[in-house]
Amino acid sequence: MARVLIIGAGGVGQVVAHKCAQVDEVFEHITLASRTKSKCDKIAAMLPRKIDTAEVDADDVPQLVKLIEKVKPDLVINVALPYQDLHIMDACLEAGVHYLDTANYEPPEEAKFEYKWQWAYQDKFEKAGLMALLGSGFDPGVTSVFTAHAKKHHFDRMQTLDILDCNAGDHGLPFATNFNPEINIREITANGRYWDNGQWVTTKPLEQKRVFDFPEGIGEKDIYLLYHEELESLSKHFPELERARFWMTFSANYLKHLEVLQNVGMTGIEPVEFHGQEIIPIQFLKALLPDPASLGPLTKGKTCIGNIIRGTKDGKDKIYYVYNICDHQACYREVQSQAISYTTGVPAMIGAKMMLEGKWMKPGVWNLEQLDPDPFMADLNRYGLPWQETWLDQAFQ
Amino acid sequence: MARVLIIGAGGVGQVVAHKCAQVDEVFEHITLASRTKSKCDKIAAMLPRKIDTAEVDADDVPQLVKLIEKVKPDLVINVALPYQDLHIMDACLEAGVHYLDTANYEPPEEAKFEYKWQWAYQDKFEKAGLMALLGSGFDPGVTSVFTAHAKKHHFDRMQTLDILDCNAGDHGLPFATNFNPEINIREITANGRYWDNGQWVTTKPLEQKRVFDFPEGIGEKDIYLLYHEELESLSKHFPELERARFWMTFSANYLKHLEVLQNVGMTGIEPVEFHGQEIIPIQFLKALLPDPASLGPLTKGKTCIGNIIRGTKDGKDKIYYVYNICDHQACYREVQSQAISYTTGVPAMIGAKMMLEGKWMKPGVWNLEQLDPDPFMADLNRYGLPWQETWLDQAFQ
Numbered sequence: 001m002a003r004v005l006i007i008g009a010g011g012v013g014q015v016v017a018h019k020c021a022q023v024d025e026v027f028e029h030i031t032l033a034s035r036t037k038s039k040c041d042k043i044a045a046m047l048p049r050k051i052d053t054a055e056v057d058a059d060d061v062p063q064l065v066k067l068i069e070k071v072k073p074d075l076v077i078n079v080a081l082p083y084q085d086l087h088i089m090d091a092c093l094e095a096g097v098h099y100l101d102t103a104n105y106e107p108p109e110e111a112k113f114e115y116k117w118q119w120a121y122q123d124k125f126e127k128a129g130l131m132a133l134l135g136s137g138f139d140p141g142v143t144s145v146f147t148a149h150a151k152k153h154h155f156d157r158m159q160t161l162d163i164l165d166c167n168a169g170d171h172g173l174p175f176a177t178n179f180n181p182e183i184n185i186r187e188i189t190a191n192g193r194y195w196d197n198g199q200w201v202t203t204k205p206l207e208q209k210r211v212f213d214f215p216e217g218i219g220e221k222d223i224y225l226l227y228h229e230e231l232e233s234l235s236k237h238f239p240e241l242e243r244a245r246f247w248m249t250f251s252a253n254y255l256k257h258l259e260v261l262q263n264v265g266m267t268g269i270e271p272v273e274f275h276g277q278e279i280i281p282i283q284f285l286k287a288l289l290p291d292p293a294s295l296g297p298l299t300k301g302k303t304c305i306g307n308i309i310r311g312t313k314d315g316k317d318k319i320y321y322v323y324n325i326c327d328h329q330a331c332y333r334e335v336q337s338q339a340i341s342y343t344t345g346v347p348a349m350i351g352a353k354m355m356l357e358g359k360w361m362k363p364g365v366w367n368l369e370q371l372d373p374d375p376f377m378a379d380l381n382r383y384g385l386p387w388q389e390t391w392l393d394q395a396f397q
Numbered sequence: 398m399a400r401v402l403i404i405g406a407g408g409v410g411q412v413v414a415h416k417c418a419q420v421d422e423v424f425e426h427i428t429l430a431s432r433t434k435s436k437c438d439k440i441a442a443m444l445p446r447k448i449d450t451a452e453v454d455a456d457d458v459p460q461l462v463k464l465i466e467k468v469k470p471d472l473v474i475n476v477a478l479p480y481q482d483l484h485i486m487d488a489c490l491e492a493g494v495h496y497l498d499t500a501n502y503e504p505p506e507e508a509k510f511e512y513k514w515q516w517a518y519q520d521k522f523e524k525a526g527l528m529a530l531l532g533s534g535f536d537p538g539v540t541s542v543f544t545a546h547a548k549k550h551h552f553d554r555m556q557t558l559d560i561l562d563c564n565a566g567d568h569g570l571p572f573a574t575n576f577n578p579e580i581n582i583r584e585i586t587a588n589g590r591y592w593d594n595g596q597w598v599t600t601k602p603l604e605q606k607r608v609f610d611f612p613e614g615i616g617e618k619d620i621y622l623l624y625h626e627e628l629e630s631l632s633k634h635f636p637e638l639e640r641a642r643f644w645m646t647f648s649a650n651y652l653k654h655l656e657v658l659q660n661v662g663m664t665g666i667e668p669v670e671f672h673g674q675e676i677i678p679i680q681f682l683k684a685l686l687p688d689p690a691s692l693g694p695l696t697k698g699k700t701c702i703g704n705i706i707r708g709t710k711d712g713k714d715k716i717y718y719v720y721n722i723c724d725h726q727a728c729y730r731e732v733q734s735q736a737i738s739y740t741t742g743v744p745a746m747i748g749a750k751m752m753l754e755g756k757w758m759k760p761g762v763w764n765l766e767q768l769d770p771d772p773f774m775a776d777l778n779r780y781g782l783p784w785q786e787t788w789l790d791q792a793f794q
Contacts, residue, residue, distance in 0.1 A: 256653060284676065285661065
C-alpha cells in the first residue's frame with residue numbers, strides 16, 4: 001500500500017490518475033499536482049475515489065521538495081514536460097523518494113533528446129538507495145519491454161528491430177494534431193536517424209517510407225522512419241542488434257497540411273513583425289488549430305504499436321511481431337481520453353506498480369528493457385493494453 | 398496632345414505610367430498620384446521621360462477635386478482600388494474631366510462586384526458632356542473588345558461565349574499569390590456563376606473544371622469556372638448570347654495550398670484572440686507570403702487570355718477563338734512588371750488613347766464592348782498585346 005504524487009495534469013496525467021485510482025490495492029493515496037490546480041481538480045472530479053490535488057511549478061526545485069515533503073509519497077510519477085525531468089529528479093533525490101517518467105529530458109532551447117543527462121544521475125540515485133525508472137510510456141516503455149520479452153523468450157540472438165507506431169484514428173476534422181502541435185510538427189520536420197552496425201545513420205525528414213499491412217482490419221498504411229528516443233537505450237542495452245529503427249504512420253492528408261504550412265512559413269519559430277508586434281508563426285497556428293484535448297470524443301479507430309524483430313532461436317531464423325491494438329473510443333469511454341494519451345498513461349501506472357510492489361525495485365537509474373519483462377507483460381493484459389504475438393513469413397524491409 | 402492623371406501606383410499603375418510615357422504623341426503630360434508619393438517617385442525614376450507625381454487619398458473627394466483642378470488633366474485613369482471608383486467618378490464630375498478604370502466598383506464591406514452603382518452615373522456623365530469608360534483592363538476590357546470584334550466581323554449570331562484566362566507562369570516558389578492575396582483567395586473561395594438562357598446559374602467554388610490545351614506550347618491546363626464582372630455587361634449588351642462563362646486556370650499545387658490554408662483557418666477574415674491581441678488570420682498570412690511585387694523578376698512562362706465563341710455566320714456553325722499570349726519575362730524587361738500587371742495596364746493606356754484621340758469619345762458611361770472594336774484591336778497589336786484568331790473544330794464544352 002503506497003502513496004504517489006503525479007505531476008502533470010495534461011492528457012497523460014488524466015489517464016495515469018484514472019488508472020492508479022482503479023488499482024487501490026497498490027495506490028492507496030494519490031495526489032495530482034500541476035501548475036494549474038484547476039486542471040487537477042477537474043480530473044479529480046471524474047474519478048471513482050477521492051484524490052488530493054495541489055499546485056506546483058515543476059521548474060522550481062525548492063517548491064517541488066516542499067510539496068513532496070508535505071505529501072510524503074513513496075514515488076513521484078512525472079508526466080509534466082520533458083524539459084522538467086531533471087528538476088523533478090533533483091527534487092526526488094533531495095526529498096528521498098523514487099522517480100518515474102515517460103519521456104526523456106530535453107534541454108528547453110535545443111530540440112535534442114538524449115538520455116545522457118538522466119543517465120548521469122545513476123550514481124546519485126544508487127547511493128541514495130532510490131530508483132528512477134525512465135521512459136515508462138508506450139514508446140519508449142512498452143516497446144522496450146517488448147524487446148526484453150522477445151530476447152528472454154524467443155531469441156538466442158536478435159539481429160534487427162523495427163518499432164512500428166501506427167495511429168489509424170480519425171477525428172473527422174480536416175487537420176489537427178494529437179499532441180501539442182509544436183512538438184508534433186517538430187517530430188516530422190526533424191531528420192530521421194537509425195542504428196546500423198554500430199553507428200547512427202541520419203536520413204532526411206520523411207525520406208524513408210514503407211507501406212505496412214497492419215493487423216485487425218487496420219490495413220495498409222504509409223509509415224515513415226523517424227528518430228525516437230528508445231533507439232538510444234535499446235541499441236546500448238542490446239548490443240547484439242545490428243539494426244534498430246523506428247517508424248510512424250502519417251496519412252497523405254496530414255503530410256499535405258504540414259507541407260503547405262511549412263511552405264507558407266506557418267511552422268516557423270522565429271518571430272515575424274506584424275502590425276508592430278512580434279508574432280511567432282507556429283504559436284499563432286497553434287491558436288487556430290483545434291485544441292488536441294477536444295479531439296478525444298471525436299476520434300474513432302485504433303492504434304497499433306509494436307516491434308518486429310528478426311533473429312535466430314535454436315539455429316533457426318525467426319521473424320517475431322509483438323503488438324498492442326488500442327481502440328480510441330473504448331479508451332474515451334473508460335478514462336475520457338483517446339488512445340494516444342491512454343497508451344502512454346497505462347504503462348506509467350504499470351511501471352509505478354512494478355516499483356511499488358517490489359518487482360522492479362532496484363536503486364539507480366533504469367530503462368525498462370533492463371528489468372524483468374514478465375510481470376509488466378502480465379499487467380499490460382490486465383490493465384487495458386493486451387498484446388498479441390505472431391511470427392511473420394517476411395522480414396520488414 | 399493631352400494631359401492625364403493616373404491614380405494608383407501599384408503594379409498596374411506602374412505599367413500604365415510606362416506605356417503612356419512611351420506614347421508621347423498622345424500623352425503629352427502625365428501625373429502619377431497615390432496615397433504614398435514615394436511609390437510614384439520610384440516609378441517615375443524608371444521612365445524614359447519626366448512625369449509629375451503627387452500624393453492623394455482616393456477616398457477623399459474634395460482632395461481629389463483639388464488635385465484634378467491643380468493638374469488640369471483631360472482624363473483621369475483610375476487604377477486605384479475598386480472600392481474607390483465612385484469617389485473618383487464623383488471627383489471627375491465635379492472637376493469636369495473624363496474618367497477611365499479597369500475594374501468595377503465593389504462596396505468595401507461586401508464581396509459583391511456589380512456594375513449597377515457605376516451604370517447609375519450614366520445620366521450625370523451624359524449631362525456633363527463627360528465620358529466614363531468602365532473596365533479597360535484585359536478581363537474585363539480586351540475580352541469585351543474581343544467579343545465586339547467577333548460580332549462585328551465573324552458572326553451573324555453568337556450563341557455561347559467562354560472566356561479562358563490562363564496564367565502558365567511559374568515563379569519557382571512553393572506558394573505565392575500574384576495580386577493581393579486577400580483578393581486572390583476570395584476569388585477562389587467564392588461561388589461560381591454563369592449566364593445561361595436568360596438567367597444566372599450559381600456553382601459551388603471550383604465545382605466546374607475542364608482541361609484545355611492552350612496554344613503556343615502552353616499545353617493542357619486545369620481550368621475552373623468563376624464569376625467575373627464582364628459576364629454582367631456582355632450578357633446585357635449581347636442579349637443573343639445563350640450562355641456566357643468565365644474560366645481561370647489554377648494549378649493543383651496552388652489549390653492544395655489554398656485548401657490547407659482554409660482548413661486550418663488561415664484565410665479567415667474574423668479576428669482571432671491571440672496573446673491578448675486581435676489578429677485577422679488572412680492578414681497575418683499576407684505578412685508571411687512573398688510580396689506579390691517581388692515575383693516579377695522571378696516569373697517565367699506565359700499567359701494566354703481569350704474568348705471562344707460559338708455561333709453562326711451565313712447559315713454556318715462556327716467556333717471562333719481569339720486570344721493574346723503574353724510572356725512574363727518579356728514584360729518584365731520592358732516595364733519591370735510581369736504579365737499579370739502588364740495585361741491590365743496596356744489596355745488601360747489604349748482605352749485612354751481611344752478617348753483622347755476622339756475615336757471613342759462619347760458622353761455617358763460605357764463598357765468597352767459598346768464601342769467600335771477596330772481601332773482598339775489595331776492598337777493591341779501595336780502596343781504589346783498582339784492577338785491571334787483561329788477556328789476550332791470542337792466547341793468548348
